[in-house]
Amino acid sequence: MSRYVAFLRGVSPMNARMPELKHCFEAAGFSEVKTLLSSGNIVFNAQSTSLSSLERRAEQAMRSELGRSFDTFVRPVCYLQDLIDSAPFAEFGLAPSAKRIVTFLRSPMSPDVKLPIERDGASILKAYATEVLSAYVPDPKQGPVFMRLLERSFGKDITTRTLDTVIKCAKA
Structure with missing residues (x-):
């Protein structure tokens, strides 16, 4: 398992609650999910795969769970x-x-x-x-x-x- 950070575009406390976003990432199959601050920063573990695949999984889970999605940019923690x-x-x-x-x-x-x-x-x-x-x-x-x-x-x-x-x- 590798550790990643997802940076979501356009998230603020007014349009998304961090517990809901955490739930979306867990529903996508990610583990040890943690939200940071209130601006759409989510840290999680996942099997190593392409970053675009992780981004799509997260965006699909948000659409499924929230009825909307935020553009998602994933980077490995080690890269950051x-x-x-x-x-x-x-x-x-x-x-x-x-x-x-x-x-x-x-x-x-x-x-x-x-x-x-x-x-x-x-x-x-x-x-x-x-x-x-x-x-x-x-x-x-x-x-x-x-x-x-x-x-x-x-x-x-x-x-x-x-x-x-x-x-x-x-x-x-």
């Missing part, structure tokens, strides 16, 4: 831990107040996207095969500029977490 251990933001000299963001892509990034991209205080810094690193300094007057920049660059089939959240998920 390797990413964390590499200190992925160290080379950028970011301000202490900058939010460090990891965006999960459904499929590898297009080679046409040239990085870095900067706009309105948000920066897309670096990309791996299916993860993108970005950073921004929060500005209440501008709202979520970084999300608009990410969606414009990579489409809406993505989900985003702070590095702190990714660290918590990898440790769970």
Whole structure:
């Protein structure tokens, strides 16, 4: 059995309860299921298989149990831990107040996207095969500029977490 993290797009306390999501993942046949925070982070054990297969199983279980589904992005805990251990933001000299963001892509990034991209205080810094690193300094007057920049660059089939959240998920 391997340990995985599922990052669900668009989950908030207003549209999904964590106990219900936990039940969906258990109904999908996953074990040692645990939810973290209230933003659609689910850690679970499963037999090793393709990530897309795990994503489909989770999404099908949500449709069956909840009558709706959230786009699901699964990564092995060991993969996330390797990413964390590499200190992925160290080379950028970011301000202490900058939010460090990891965006999960459904499929590898297009080679046409040239990085870095900067706009309105948000920066897309670096990309791996299916993860993108970005950073921004929060500005209440501008709202979520970084999300608009990410969606414009990579489409809406993505989900985003702070590095702190990714660290918590990898440790769970």
